[in-house]
Amino acid sequence: MATLLKELPSFSTLLAAYASISAMAMLIRSILNEMVPEKMRKYIATKFTELVSIHFNSDFTFVIEDRWKAADNQIFRAAEVYLPTRVGPSSDSLLVGSNDPNDPTAPIKRSIPPDCTITDDFEGMRLKWSFSSIETKKYYVPNKRFFSLTCKKSDREKVEKKYFPYITKIAQDILNKHESLNINTYDQECSMWESAVFKHPATFETLAMEPELKQFIMDDLDAFVQRKEFFENVGRAWKRGYLLYGPPGTGKSSLVAAIANYMRYDIYDLQFQSVRNDADLRRILTSTSNRSILLIEDIDCSTNVSRDRAKPKEIVEEEEDDEPGPNRSAFDPGVTLSGLLNFIDGLWSSCGNERIIIFTTNHKDKLDPALLRPGRMDVHIYMGYCTPAGFRKLSTTYLGIKDDKLFGSIDDLLKSVEVTPAEVAQQLMISEEPKVALNGLIEFLNMKKNKVEENEAEEEEKSSKEKEAKKKKKTVERQNSMQAAETDTRCIYLT
Ligand SMILES: Nc1ncnc2c1ncn2[C@@H]1O[C@H](COP(=O)(O)OP(=O)(O)OP(=O)(O)O)[C@@H](O)[C@H]1O
Numbered sequence: 001m002a003t004l005l006k007e008l009p010s011f012s013t014l015l016a017a018y019a020s021i022s023a024m025a026m027l028i029r030s031i032l033n034e035m036v037p038e039k040m041r042k043y044i045a046t047k048f049t050e051l052v053s054i055h056f057n058s059d060f061t062f063v064i065e066d067r068w069k070a071a072d073n074q075i076f077r078a079a080e081v082y083l084p085t086r087v088g089p090s091s092d093s094l095l096v097g098s099n100d101p102n103d104p105t106a107p108i109k110r111s112i113p114p115d116c117t118i119t120d121d122f123e124g125m126r127l128k129w130s131f132s133s134i135e136t137k138k139y140y141v142p143n144k145r146f147f148s149l150t151c152k153k154s155d156r157e158k159v160e161k162k163y164f165p166y167i168t169k170i171a172q173d174i175l176n177k178h179e180s181l182n183i184n185t186y187d188q189e190c191s192m193w194e195s196a197v198f199k200h201p202a203t204f205e206t207l208a209m210e211p212e213l214k215q216f217i218m219d220d221l222d223a224f225v226q227r228k229e230f231f232e233n234v235g236r237a238w239k240r241g242y243l244l245y246g247p248p249g250t251g252k253s254s255l256v257a258a259i260a261n262y263m264r265y266d267i268y269d270l271q272f273q274s275v276r277n278d279a280d281l282r283r284i285l286t287s288t289s290n291r292s293i294l295l296i297e298d299i300d301c302s303t304n305v306s307r308d309r310a311k312p313k314e315i316v317e318e319e320e321d322d323e324p325g326p327n328r329s330a331f332d333p334g335v336t337l338s339g340l341l342n343f344i345d346g347l348w349s350s351c352g353n354e355r356i357i358i359f360t361t362n363h364k365d366k367l368d369p370a371l372l373r374p375g376r377m378d379v380h381i382y383m384g385y386c387t388p389a390g391f392r393k394l395s396t397t398y399l400g401i402k403d404d405k406l407f408g409s410i411d412d413l414l415k416s417v418e419v420t421p422a423e424v425a426q427q428l429m430i431s432e433e434p435k436v437a438l439n440g441l442i443e444f445l446n447m448k449k450n451k452v453e454e455n456e457a458e459e460e461e462k463s464s465k466e467k468e469a470k471k472k473k474k475t476v477e478r479q480n481s482m483q484a485a486e487t488d489t490r491c492i493y494l495t
Contacts, residue, residue: 049328067287078171084121188274204258224356238354246383404435
């Protein structure tokens with residue numbers, strides 16, 4: 001120990017060394033000042049400060065808000081899906097719940113509560129997540145929600161380039177695999193989409209439609225999914241619009257459910273009455289997720305949206321006055337057609353991918369031609385009355401039979417009576433015994449046929465009576481005018 005102490009330099013030696021180093025530093029500094037241009041010196045100084053701060057002040061925080069430039073923030077969404085899978089022993093709380101009323105034993109769903117902290121490890125980095133929600137007092141966005149992700153400053157680039165794409169991919173995989181679909185309805189009070197589990201039995205298999213039309217729709221959906229690159233190359237938003245039209249009870253809603261089940265897409269069911277104005281509409285629509293169906297049912301009932309702009313305003317007002325009921329809603333929405341169309345194929349349409357937009361209507365003729373223009377709604381599908389092929393599908397689904405000797409008479413009746421698949425389905429549900437149900441259906445169809453024939457006969461009688469009355473009126477008028485002419489002539493003669 002004593003030898004070791006002896007070998008240490010003395011205090012005066014250290015002082016001398018410090019003095020000479022300082023002198024050397026000053027000398028180097030003045031040489032640098034003389035020789036290196038100011039810009040270069042500043043650059044070196046900044047780099048040096050950066051290097052020091054990286055080593056000594058090591059934390060960096062990413063703030064990920066739920067909205068990004070008027071649209072849903074996809075990194076936020078990815079984090080929302082990904083983080084519940086990373087809840088480990090270090091986390092102190094977790095939101096759990098279940099929203100499947102049909103299955104109380106369904107696995108619980110997890111979500112991150114406010115102020116909860118989650119630690120994640122990725123390629124040697126330690127990443128700390130926390131979630132916060134603050135009130136904004138703005139009616140259209142009552143809460144601002146955001147995640148904070150803290151990492152080492154030196155890891156910042158790696159987080160941006162590798163970690164974010166990684167969690168986005170994992171979240172997408174989770175969403176693709178999730179078993180249950182959701183149906184979202186817009187809650188005007190909270191300005192949020194309310195989600196519920198969507199379990200609808202309708203599939204393309206159960207739909208009573210012409211097989212060719214069914215196949216056409218399925219092929220169209222398949223082609224849509226596979227054409228991501230095509231849409232990018234031609235500079236179009238990756239969307240597909242379907243207009244389903246036809247009388248009530250012909251299966252428009254069932255087709256929407258079948259499309260959702262086929263594509264495994266969530267549904268966003270939008271009631272126009274709940275939209276305040278165009279700005280509100282934009283916000284609502286941009287907070288829907290990719291791989292989803294935006295459904296607007298009975299579009300003809302939203303007068304502002306469906307009004308035929310080709311007609312003069314006075315005519316439209318007159319028509320509306322004549323026609324109370326669903327077409328003239330007490331809650332006329334504040335949304336305009338242009339607001340809706342701007343979203344469908346305007347600039348807003350580029351927000352999001354893999355979207356299907358479905359409009360349904362019972363009165364296609366009442367829709368604005370601008371809504372029907374080619375390119376707006378890509379496919380128009382007519383859902384018509386029950387055909388023999390449709391009936392066969394319904395009998396397979398409801399009675400479990402593909403053929404019966406009563407089918408022939410039912411086919412004949414279906415060719416002459418307009419009956420909806422909903423009506424046929426209702427008759428088939430009357431009994432589990434096929435014979436009873438089929439005979440019930442025949443009776444129902446005959447009753448309908450007789451009613452139609454009676455109505456036609458009545459109409460014919462009415463119109464022939466009207467014709468007769470018109471004829472009589474004309475004869476009387478002619479006689480009166482002849483008499484008048486005679487009187488006039490007499491008068492002229494007399495004068
Ligand atoms: N084409 C169909 N195939 C199978 N079932 C159908 C079909 N059409 C109607 N149905 C049956 O009738 C019920 C009502 O049909 P749905 O609500 O789909 O008709 P819609 O055309 O949407 O009617 P609305 O215009 O009144 O909304 C469904 O629950 C379904 O059971």
